[in-house]
Amino acid sequence: MNRAQRGAAGSRGLGTMEVKSKFGAEFRRFSLERSKPGKFEEFYGLLQHVHKIPNVDVLVGYTDIHGDLLPINNDDNYHKAVSTANPLLRIFIQRKEDADYSAFGTDTMTRKKNVLSNVLRPDNHKKKPHIVISMPQDFRPVSSIIDVDILPETHRRVRLYKYGTDKPLGFYIRDGSSVRVTPHGLEKVPGIFISRLVPGGLAQSTGLLAVNDEVLEVNGIEVSGKSLDQVTDMMIANSRNLIITVRPANQRNNVVRNSRTSGSSGQSTESSLPSSTPNLLGGVLQGEEESDEEDIIIEDSGEPQQIPKAAPTSESIESLSQIELLHESTQNGFLPSSEVNLNHSAGSISMEYEVPEPGPKSLEEDGTIITL
Amino acid sequence: MKDKTVEHGFPHQPSALGYSPFLRLMAIGTRSGAIKLYGAPGVEFMGLHEENNTVMQIHFIPDQCQLVALLDDNSLHLWSLKQHGGASELREEHRFTLKGPPGSPPSATQVTAVLPHSSREVLYLGTESGNIFVVELPSFRVLEDRTITPEAVLQRIPEDNCNRRSCELVEALREHPKNPDQILIGYSRALIVLWDLQNNKAIQHFLGSQQLENLYWQRDGSKFISCHYDGSYTQWPVSSDSRQAEPLENTVPYGPFPCKAISKIYWQTTKNGLPYIIFQGGMPRASYGDRHSISVIHGSQQTAFDFTSRVIDFFIIFSSDPAAEFDDPSALVVLAEEELVVIDLKSAGWPAVHPPYLASLHCSAITCSHHVSNIPLKLWERIISAGSKQNIHYSSMPWPIDGGTNIAPDPPQRDLLLTGHEDGTVRFWDASGVCLHLLYKLSTVRVFLTDADPNDNMNTLGEDEWPPLRKVGTFDPYSDDPRLGIQKIYLCKYSGYLAVAGTAGQVLVMELNDEDAEHVVDHAEADLLQDQEGYRWKGHEKLKTRDGPVRFEAGFQPFVLVQCQPPAVVTSLALHSEWRLVAFGTSHGFGLFDHQQKRLVFVKCTLHPSDQLALEGPLSRVKSLKKSLRQSFRRIRRSRVSSRKRRGGGGTASEVQEANAKFDQDALQEMELAPVQRKIEARSAEDSFTGFVRTLYFADTFLRDSSRHCPSLWAGTNGGTVYAFCLRVPPAERRMDEPVRAEQAKEIQLMHRAPVVGILVLDGRSTPLPEPLEVAHDLSKSPDMQGSHQLLVVSEEQFKVFTLPKVSSKLKLKLTALEGCRVRKVTVANFGSCKTDDYSENDLAVLTNLGDIQIISLPFLKLQIRYPCIRKEDVSGIASCVFTKYGQGFYLISPSEFERFSLSTKWLVEPRCIVDMPEVTSNNHVHNKSGTENAARRSRESGKSPDDCGEDERKSGRLMEHALLNDESE
Secondary structure, eight states, X not given: OHHHHHHHHHHOOSSEEEEEEEETXXXXXXXXXSSOOOOHHHHHHHHHHHHTXXXXXXEEEEXXXXXXXXXXXXXXXXXXXXXXXXXXXXXXXXXXXXXXXXXXXXXXXXXXXXXHHHHHOGGGXXXXXXXXXXXXXXXXXXXXXXXXXXXXXXXXXXXXXXXXXXXXXXXXXXXXXXXXXXXXXXXXXXXXXXXXXXXXXXXXXXXXXXXXXXXXXXXXXXXXXXXXXXXXXXXXXXXXXXXXXXXXXXXXXXXXXXXXXXXXXXXXXXXXXXXXXXXXXXXXXXXXXXHOOOOEEEETTOOEEEOOBOSOOTTOHHHHHHHHHHHXXXXXXXXXXXXXXXXXXXXOSOOGGGTTSOSHHHXXXXXXXEOO | OEEEEEEEEOOSXXXXXXXXXXXXXXXXXXXXXXXXXXXXXXXXXEEEOTTOOOEEEEEEOTTSSEEEEEETTSEEEEEEEEEETTEEEEEEEEEEEOOOSTTOOGGGGOEEEEEEOTTSSEEEEEETTSOEEEEETTTTEEOGGGOBOHHHHXXXXXXXXXXXXXXXXXXEEEEOSSOTXXXXXXXXXXXXXXXXXXXXXXXXXXXOSSOXXXXXXXXXXXXXXXEETTSOEEEEEOOSSOSEEOOSEEEOTTOSSOBOOEEEEEEEOXXXXXXXXXXXXXXXXXXXXXXXXXXXXXXXXXXXXXXXXXXXXXXXXXOOOTXXXXXXXXXXXXXXXXXXXXXXXXXXXXXXXXXXXXXXXXXSOEEEEEEEOSOOHHHHHHHHXXXXXXXXXXXXXXXXXXXXXXXXXXXXXXXXXXXXETTSEEEEEEOSSSSOEEEEEEEOGGXXXXXXXXXXXXXXXXXXXXXXXXXXXXXXXOOSOGGGOXXXXXXXXXXXXXXXXXXXXXXXXXXXESSOEEEOOEEEEEESSXXXXXXXXXXXOOOEEOOSOEEEOSEEEEEEEEEEESOOOOOEEEEETTTTEEEEEOSSEEEEEETTTXXXXXXEEOOOTTOOGGGSOTTTTOOOOOGGGHHHHHHHHHHHHHSOOOOOOSSOXXXXXXXXXHHHHHHHHHSOOOOOEEEEOOOOTTXXXXXXXXXXXXXXXXXXXXXXXEEEEEEEETTSEEEEEEEEOOOGGGTTTSOXXXXXXXXXXXXXXXXXXXXXXXXXXXXXXXXXXXXXTTSSOOXXXXXXXXXXXXXXXXXXXXXXXXXOEEEEEEHHHHHSOOEEEEEEEEEEOSSOTTOEEEEEEEEETTSEEEEEETTTOOEEEEEEOSOTTOHHHHHHOEEOTTSEEEEEEETTEEEEEEOOSSOOOOOOEEOOOOXXXXXXXXXXXXXXXXXXXHHHHHHSOOSSHHHHHHHHHXXXXXXXXXXXXX
């Protein structure tokens, strides 16, 4: 600690900027030339050097002026970080293997709400104490709600992990109809609905799905225009890692997020329209990457083994999915962050990155969909 | 991408028949509103009435390329054949519904009889009310002043024995054969009037005693014959002196007991003076009332042709030269509900003529099909020669319906379609061109002892039997033993080896022999359950085999029989003619048989211990089906057939699809919308029928190490398991001395557990391995054994490529996850370019459960194109689909018809033909030209160079054939 402080103190000057870097429980302080920050790779090397972790793959994050933990993984966001740092650039370093991606993104460093939501939902203002029980990988996930940041609040994307559990998925679907606002006015369109939950099944035990929820997508593929049998086949084909997007029949339990004008909700307004597809595909690929079913091979009547992937080729889906992920993360500006306690760091109120999203879309969101 | 190209087989539910002696074309109407024209082989036209109503009557306009169809909604439709783009097309020109005066009952205008007048200008329409309306052609304008009303008729007839009711319902209208100004009007209540059209008066009237069914003129117009409801027919003299004539002769041919009606009759004169009297029905009501018969009487000869299905209509082909003195009938053409039968009336014994088209595919229900492209000429000729020996009882008469000229290019190659049938037969069809023609029929029944009584034959009537019934036709859908049904067929076109497998676990390996032979069939049993304990098969018993030598006719003769135990239906079959191995699978497991040494190499049980269902046979409750059960089967079948069905028409395929869709929607609305729900559950290893073997595949590939390739057998199951066996086949010189050995090398379990429907190995150039013996016959490049091979596993849900010999996953396409459709059929198809001859590529042709066809590239599994082909509700159509090696395919659109479709731009088989327009000479009223003159004109016409692309087309056809020969010699 002392050493870092000394270094920082010594380098304080007109064109320099103070950097406080944290890795694990250790802090390092040093300074950078604000006008000549250099390349990200050099910075990365510098960080490894000052923390004495030359061969450890790490993720680098910083807190921006709003208090959000944002990633530094290329020259652009590095320069952004340097240029916006005032007065101090706070860096958080995390080992890649135990990186907690979910810590990145908006509101990761602060729970301060913008003015509008403060007025509407004053109780949102209360910070929930963050309970740390254990690292997530110590648990077997059974279900999760995902992509909340890109979906409208009326929708819910639920992931059911069938592998590793003996519980049946345990639900039924049926044909039905819902009413939508289209360019031609109100239209009754056919839809697929959850018709029954089997007691004790995975679907019921998660509490995330309910009878009469409308199924909008299966693993990122829209079900509109598809027959009940097709949707059944799609769900069964994806049964080991089923991601279904529903519009819950009961809309009262929706988590109302802080900002309706935030980019995320704006983006997902036309959830039933094609524009949302890229995100959805991202969802599929993400699912693919994390839990792709591995076929099993028994050679010469030996022991069963998982079939490995052949050396990645250009057409490999995995590599595609990674590209997709990286692309998405840089776009949205959220990024691996390190620690849970970062949440308590201070930040400012408005979120510059997401402001450009046009406001009217959020009105569309409420207009386009009427849930029965 | 080309759509449906032609329909093969016999039209489903025919309802009307017409014939034009002038065009020598036959027209068949169906209950779904289709109209199909047939002439010389290859000359085919199709049209579809928009209304999809039953076609009741078809009448050709004399000496015109036009015909009128009457539908059951009382509408009349004028169709004509017009030349367009070098080929004739059938088009609907006009439609018309007769309208009565306001307030009149519908019966006033319900058309019952149609007479196209020889002047070609008017149509006489007899109605239920007794009115005869005259409409002008082609405008369908009603000429009201010329209507022949019952009142007008009755005015001119003495009233003593006629009243208004005598003139109700016009049953028949017949034009005088010599005098176009006179027509014969037959009313239902037996009043017959000879009417003078010029003077609008009755020349003569005839009063029968029995309800009238039909009328027919004698050729010279001096007499006519009427047939009646009571099974009698009457001859009447026509003379101008007596106003009311007395019958010359009244006969009840099958009397004296009450007989059924004679619904249609022909009177044909001959040079030797003895007429032919040909009539439909008239059988003794009590004992033969259920027969569908047509009787031919010629002097002392009399035969009642007995059909296995209802007779729709019939006509006689006779001399159409108006100058000829006699009719001299040459052929009787009968349209029965399930087949077309043509009888040669010129040859002694009146033999049947083998039709070149309209084959009844369903004479026994089709249970499977197999297509083999590009048959070597040698094998082709041997099959034809075997088939010709079976057809000796057919007449040698050339096909009498020979109108039109086929201008389609010659088929580019010889293709065989093999259909397996419920009665244990395999039929070999020439599928090269537009006419699907039966070449040869193979029966597997002789190998087995069946319940069927060989003496159980309807034709055992002696010489003196009365009535003189003679069974004709081939339609006999009643199988005595369903276990005989053929389920899988594999033909090696290079070696002539054929493997067929059936419902009771029987697998037969056959060899083509050009001579009759008597030999013992080697028999082996394959116990697929092996050591598995505690199972009890509840299904049918295995078939009993004949002991001792069996006599086989020339053709494919079985030499090996393997019977699976339990005798469950064979679900997959593969034959490797080079290694002399046959592999077969059932719901219990699979086995490999060495048909050279006649030794079972191994069996593998695939049954999951918890799968009890697989043990219950599909026919567990049916022990045997004796004759007594036939009637109930007949009923079931009829109800199955009667579900109304739409079929393709002359319009575009999309029109037909629309009609289909409309129909489906209507049907859906009729059904009560029950709340349907579907269970969402992952498949588990404990599901039923996971052991069901879906596919078997032989490959010479790198199974164990990358330096040595070896023969291998691959099997895929319903539960997503792939087994690979390494085979050791002794070299040819020691083939009989050393045993074939097999050892399991790999077992792959797909985690999604969907049924494996296809396995394929791609060589180092990513080309599918060639068929056995293909390389030996120089018809394919040898596979690349240098580069690394890849394994493609197609499940119902995914396509996956793995590396070999070390199995690692390389690529996949998750079809179901993305589109919600499942693979039903998959095959490798070769697509040639229609622009250049030297480019072709291999792709996967895939039919999904939605009836879509998708083309997926190899080896990168990219979707190239998708198009809808079969309605997704048409489950049997989807199940029956078979792809060819060159991007065509067939599927059943009804039990009796295959639709052919083409995915390839290069390989197209579709009808293309010309029907000559007659020279219209309206003032000089010429009757039909003589047949020879007609034929001469046809040949002249086809010989002279047509102005447009007809010729080009033919040239390109030759080019294609040339290209193909090049391919072969490559």
